[in-house]
Amino acid sequence: MTRSAPSDEKGGLAEGLFFDIRSPDTEEHEAIAAQRVAQLNHVPLLLGIAHLLCLAAVVVLSRGEFGSIHAMYVFGTVALALGCDAAGFALLSLARRHQLNPRTVTLAIGLLVGLSGLMMSFFAHLSSWIPAMNGGPMLPLLIGTSITAAAIVSIESPPLAVVSAVVGTIGTALFSDNPLFAGSIAALSLLVVGYSVVGARTMIANARQRLALAHEARKALHFVTEFENSGRGWFWETNSRGTLSYVSQQLADDFHTHPDALLGRQFTDLLSVDQNGDVMREERTLGFHLSARFPFSDVVVRAATNDDVHWSLSGNPIFDQRGRFLGFRGIGTDLTEQRRNEQEISRLARFDSLTGLPNRAMMRQTLEEALRNAGFRRKGCTLFLIDLDRFKNVNDTLGHPIGDALLRQVAERLKLAIGDHGQVGRLGGDEFKAVLPGTVETGLLESLARTLIDQVSRPYQIEGHRVQIGASVGIAIGDPERSCADSLIRNADLALYAAKAAGRGKHKFYEASMHSEASDRQVLENDLRQAIDRGELWVAYQPIVRSASEEVAGFEALVRWNHPTRGPVSPERFIPLAEESGLIPRIGEFVLRTALSDAAKWPDAVRIAVNLSPIQFNDPGIVDLVSSALDASKVRAERLELEITEGVFLTDSDATDDTFARLKALGVRLALDDFGTGYSSLGYLRKAPFDKIKIDQSFVRGAASSTNRNSAIIRAIVTLAETLGMDTTAEGVETHDDLALIRELGVSQVQGYIFGKPMRAVDASEVATKAHAEADGFSCIREPRQRLMRRAMAAIDGKPTEIRLRNISAMGALVESDRPVSPGGMLTIDIVGVGPVVGTVRWAQAGRFGVQFTEAFDLTRLAPKVEKRAPSAMLTPWYVNQQRDLAAG
Numbered sequence: 001m002t003r004s005a006p007s008d009e010k011g012g013l014a015e016g017l018f019f020d021i022r023s024p025d026t027e028e029h030e031a032i033a034a035q036r037v038a039q040l041n042h043v044p045l046l047l048g049i050a051h052l053l054c055l056a057a058v059v060v061l062s063r064g065e066f067g068s069i070h071a072m073y074v075f076g077t078v079a080l081a082l083g084c085d086a087a088g089f090a091l092l093s094l095a096r097r098h099q100l101n102p103r104t105v106t107l108a109i110g111l112l113v114g115l116s117g118l119m120m121s122f123f124a125h126l127s128s129w130i131p132a133m134n135g136g137p138m139l140p141l142l143i144g145t146s147i148t149a150a151a152i153v154s155i156e157s158p159p160l161a162v163v164s165a166v167v168g169t170i171g172t173a174l175f176s177d178n179p180l181f182a183g184s185i186a187a188l189s190l191l192v193v194g195y196s197v198v199g200a201r202t203m204i205a206n207a208r209q210r211l212a213l214a215h216e217a218r219k220a221l222h223f224v225t226e227f228e229n230s231g232r233g234w235f236w237e238t239n240s241r242g243t244l245s246y247v248s249q250q251l252a253d254d255f256h257t258h259p260d261a262l263l264g265r266q267f268t269d270l271l272s273v274d275q276n277g278d279v280m281r282e283e284r285t286l287g288f289h290l291s292a293r294f295p296f297s298d299v300v301v302r303a304a305t306n307d308d309v310h311w312s313l314s315g316n317p318i319f320d321q322r323g324r325f326l327g328f329r330g331i332g333t334d335l336t337e338q339r340r341n342e343q344e345i346s347r348l349a350r351f352d353s354l355t356g357l358p359n360r361a362m363m364r365q366t367l368e369e370a371l372r373n374a375g376f377r378r379k380g381c382t383l384f385l386i387d388l389d390r391f392k393n394v395n396d397t398l399g400h401p402i403g404d405a406l407l408r409q410v411a412e413r414l415k416l417a418i419g420d421h422g423q424v425g426r427l428g429g430d431e432f433k434a435v436l437p438g439t440v441e442t443g444l445l446e447s448l449a450r451t452l453i454d455q456v457s458r459p460y461q462i463e464g465h466r467v468q469i470g471a472s473v474g475i476a477i478g479d480p481e482r483s484c485a486d487s488l489i490r491n492a493d494l495a496l497y498a499a500k501a502a503g504r505g506k507h508k509f510y511e512a513s514m515h516s517e518a519s520d521r522q523v524l525e526n527d528l529r530q531a532i533d534r535g536e537l538w539v540a541y542q543p544i545v546r547s548a549s550e551e552v553a554g555f556e557a558l559v560r561w562n563h564p565t566r567g568p569v570s571p572e573r574f575i576p577l578a579e580e581s582g583l584i585p586r587i588g589e590f591v592l593r594t595a596l597s598d599a600a601k602w603p604d605a606v607r608i609a610v611n612l613s614p615i616q617f618n619d620p621g622i623v624d625l626v627s628s629a630l631d632a633s634k635v636r637a638e639r640l641e642l643e644i645t646e647g648v649f650l651t652d653s654d655a656t657d658d659t660f661a662r663l664k665a666l667g668v669r670l671a672l673d674d675f676g677t678g679y680s681s682l683g684y685l686r687k688a689p690f691d692k693i694k695i696d697q698s699f700v701r702g703a704a705s706s707t708n709r710n711s712a713i714i715r716a717i718v719t720l721a722e723t724l725g726m727d728t729t730a731e732g733v734e735t736h737d738d739l740a741l742i743r744e745l746g747v748s749q750v751q752g753y754i755f756g757k758p759m760r761a762v763d764a765s766e767v768a769t770k771a772h773a774e775a776d777g778f779s780c781i782r783e784p785r786q787r788l789m790r791r792a793m794a795a796i797d798g799k800p801t802e803i804r805l806r807n808i809s810a811m812g813a814l815v816e817s818d819r820p821v822s823p824g825g826m827l828t829i830d831i832v833g834v835g836p837v838v839g840t841v842r843w844a845q846a847g848r849f850g851v852q853f854t855e856a857f858d859l860t861r862l863a864p865k866v867e868k869r870a871p872s873a874m875l876t877p878w879y880v881n882q883q884r885d886l887a888a889g
C-alpha cells in the first residue's frame with residue numbers, strides 16, 4: 001500500500017505573513033485557514049476589555065472633569081471603539097455560524113484592529129487635553145495598554161500584527177513627542193510581527209501535518225469500512241489481556257448484537273468448542289497461537305452462536321517499540337456461505353436434483369455398503385431395478401415439465417412403497433433403484449415388488465392431465481459372501497429386461513439363464529433391423545366373423561417374421577423389441593401398405609383391420625401415412641379398421657384427441673384392441689370415437705366355465721358398447737362352448753382359431769371370396785394340455801372298454817374310443833400305471849369325446865415311476881378285478 005507521507009516542512013516567510021489573507025486554493029489551505037480564523041474569536045472581546053479599561057482609567061484619573069469638550073471627545077472615541085468591538089464580535093459569531101470566508105473575516109478583524117489602534121492613539125491624545133490628566137502618567141499608560149492589547153490580539157495572525165505595528169508606530173509617532181518612546185514602540189511592534197510570523201508558520205506546518213495524518217487515518221478507515229462492507233471479511237483487535245478492543249459490525253451481526261456489547265469480551269469466548277473433529281482441532285491451534293503470541297492464518301473456527309457460523313481467522317501479535325505485547329490484530333472471514341455451498345455441492349453430487357432421492361453414485365455407495373454389511377451379518381441384500389413403462393410417451397406428448405412432475409410423484413410413491421425396507425434412489429431418466437439390506441425372503445420381496453408396481457400404476461393428476469404409467473421391476477438377491485455390486489446390478493438389469501419382455505407391469509427375479517437371453521435379444525434386434533429389407537416379414541390375415549350369421553366381416557392383419565435360422569418369431573416377442581428400438585414405424589408402414597394392397601383384391605364388403613402401435617399413433621405423420629396408403633391401394637377408407645390399444649390414452653393430451661379426430665375425418669374405422677387388459681377405463685370409450693371394442697382373449701377364453709366371472713364382464717362390455725353404438729369382437733374364441741356363450745351374450749363378431757388361424761394372403765382371399773366361415777374346434781376350454789398316447793380302460797355302458805387318451809390336462813382329456821359315448825354321462829377312466837380318474841363327457845364326435853374331470857388331475861402322476869418291486873395290482877384295473885371277483889362268485 002502506498003501512503004502519502006505528511007510533510008513537516010515549514011513554508012517561507014511570505015507564506016507566514018500572507019497566509020491568512022490569501023484566497024485559499026486548496027482544501028488543506030481552506031481547512032487551516034478555518035482553524036486560524038477561529039483563533040481570532042477572542043479579538044473583539046480583548047479589544048473591548050482594553051477599551052473599557054482605558055475608559056475606567058480616564059474616568060478615575062479625570063477626577064470628575066467630564067464636562068469639558070475634550071472629555072466629551074474622549075468618551076465619544078471610547079464609545080465608538082466599543083461599538084467597533086461589538087461589530088467585530090457580531091461579525092465573528094456570524095462567520096462561525098455561516099462559515100464566512102476566513103480571508104474576509106481576517107481582513108475585517110484587521111480593519112477592526114487598525115481602527116482600534118487609531119482610536120486609541122486619538123483617545124490618548126485627547127485625554128492629554130483633559131487638564132486633570134495632563135502631565136500625569138496617563139498617556140504612556142494608555143499607549144502601553146493599547147500596544148499590549150494590540151500585541152496580544154494580533155500575535156496569532158501576522159497580517160493583524162502588521163496592522164497593529166503600523167497603526168501603533170504611526171500613532172505613537174504622531175501623538176507622542178518622545179522619539180525614544182516612538183522608536184521603542186516601532187521596535188516592539190516589529191518584534192511582535194516577527195514573533196507572529198514564526199508562530200503562524202509553525203502553526204501552519206503543524207496543522208498541515210495533522211491534516212495529512214487525519215487524511216491518512218480517514219483513508220485507512222475508509223479501506224476498513226470498504227473491506228468490511230464488502231462481506232469478504234472483517235477486522236478484529238484484542239488488547240494484551242485478550243479482550244476485544246475493536247469489533248466490526250459484521251462480527252457483531254453474527255451475534256445479533258451491537259459492536260459495543262462485544263467490546264471488552266474475551267475473544268476466545270466468541271468461539272465455540274464443538275465436537276466436530278476438524279473444527280475442534282483448529283480451535284485448539286488458535287488457542288495455542290493466542291497464548292504463545294504467534295501469528296496465525298486461516299484457522300477455521302465456529303462462532304459460539306446458535307447459528308451455524310464458521311470463520312477463518314488470521315492474526316498478528318502487536319508489540320510496542322519496547323517489545324511490550326499490546327494484543328492481537330487480524331482479520332476474519334465468514335466461511336458460512338462457502339461451507340453451505342460446499343455442502344450443497346456435495347449434496348448435489350449425491351442427490352438427484354429433481355426428486356431429491358439419492359442419485360446413481362450415492363446408490364452405488366449404498367449398495368456397496370449394504371453388501372459389506374451383508375458380509376458381517378451373514379444375511380444378503382436385495383437390489384430392485386425399477387423402470388417406468390411408457391414414461392417416454394408422457395414426456396413426448398405432454399412435455400418435460402409434466403414429465404418432471406410425474407417423476408417427483410413417482411419418487412414419493414416408491415419411497416412409501418419401500419418404506420423401512422430399504423433406500424430408493426433415481427438413476428436418471430425413468431430408472432429407479434432400491435437397495436434392501438438384509439431382506440432376502442422371496443415372499444416378502446415379491447409382495448414389495450407387487451405393491452410398488454401397483455402404487456406406481458395408479459393414475460396421476462398433473463396440471464389437469466390424467467396420466468397413467470406402469471413399472472417393471474428386476475430383482476437380484478445378493479449373496480452375503482460372494483456378490484459384488486457390479487454383478488448384482490447386472491443381474492438386476494437382466495431381470496428387469498426379462499420383466500419388461502414379459503409384458504411390463506411385472507417383476508422378475510434374476511435367473512442364471514437370463515444372461516444368454518439378454519445377448520439373444522441383442523442379436524434378435526440386430527436381425528430385425530435387416531428383416532424388412534431382406535423380405536423376412538410378411539403379413540398373415542385372421543378372419544373376423546359375424547357371430548350370428550358366420551359371415552366373414554373382415555380380416556385382421558398380423559405381422560409375421562420368418563427368421564432365416566430361428567424360423568417364425570412371435571410378434572409378441574419382436575413387436576415390443578421394434579417399439580423399443582425405434583423400428584416400429586417402418587414395420588407398421590409395411591404392414592399397413594401390404595394389408596391394404598391385399599385387401600384391395602377382396603370383395604368390397606370385407607374389411608381389413610391393422611394394428612397401430614401407440615408409438616405409431618403418437619407420430620404426427622400417422623394421418624398422412626394412412627391417407628397416402630389408402631390412396632395408393634384405392635381401398636375405401638371405411639374398409640380400413642385401425643386397432644389401437646389403451647396405451648395411447650395413458651397420456652391423454654390434446655394431440656391424442658386431434659389424431660382421433662383427423663383419422664375419423666378420413667373415414668377410417670377405429671377399434672379399441674385388447675379391451676380389458678391393463679388400464680381399462682370406460683371413460684375412454686365415451687371420449688374417443690371408436691367403432692368397435694375388441695374384448696381381450698383373457699376374458700373370452702374359458703368364459704363358458706362356470707367358475708369364472710368373465711361372462712358377467714363380457715355382458716357388461718356388450719351392454720356398454722351397444723349403448724354407445726359400437727360393435728364388439730370377442731378375441732381368441734377357440735371352443736364351441738365359448739362361441740355359444742359369446743353368441744348368447746350378444747357379442748357381434750368373433751375372432752379366434754375356431755373360425756380360422758392367421759393365414760397367408762392367398763388363403764385369406766379365398767375365405768374372403770367365400771364370405772363364410774365355419775366353426776371348427778374343441779367344445780370346451782382346455783387347460784395346458786399334455787399330448788400323449790396312453791391306453792386306459794373305462795366302463796362304457798357298463799362294459800369295460802379300451803380307450804386311448806390323446807391329450808390330457810388338469811381339467812380333462814381328449815379320448816378316442818371305438819364305442820360311442822353320449823355327452824353328459826359320468827365316466828371313470830383307469831389310466832394304466834396311474835389309477836382311476838372320474839369325469840363327465842362334455843362332447844362326442846366321430847370316435848372322439850372330451851371328458852371334464854370332477855377333480856383337478858395332477859399331471860405329475862403321469863411321470864413314469866421306476867418301480868423296483870414287482871408290478872402291483874394296479875396293472876389290473878379295479879373293474880377287471882371286480883369282474884373276476886364276481887365270476888369267482
Ligand code: C2E
Pocket residue numbers: 542557558559570571572575588591611612613643673674697731732733734751752753754758
Ligand atoms: P392382437 O392385435 O390382439 O392380435 C390377436 C392375437 O391373438 C394374434 O396373435 C392372433 O394370432 C391371436 N389369436 C387370435 N385368435 C386366437 C385364438 O383363438 N387363440 C389364441 N391362442 N390366439 C389367438 P399374434 O399374431 O401372435 O399377435 C400378437 C399381438 O402382436 C397382436 O395382438 C398385436 O398386439 C401384435 N401385432 C401383431 N401384428 C402386429 C402389427 O402388424 N402391428 C402391431 N403394432 N402389432 C401387431
Ligand code: MG
Pocket residue numbers: 556611643673
Ligand atoms: Mg389386434
Ligand code: MG
Pocket residue numbers: 673674694696731
Ligand atoms: Mg387383441
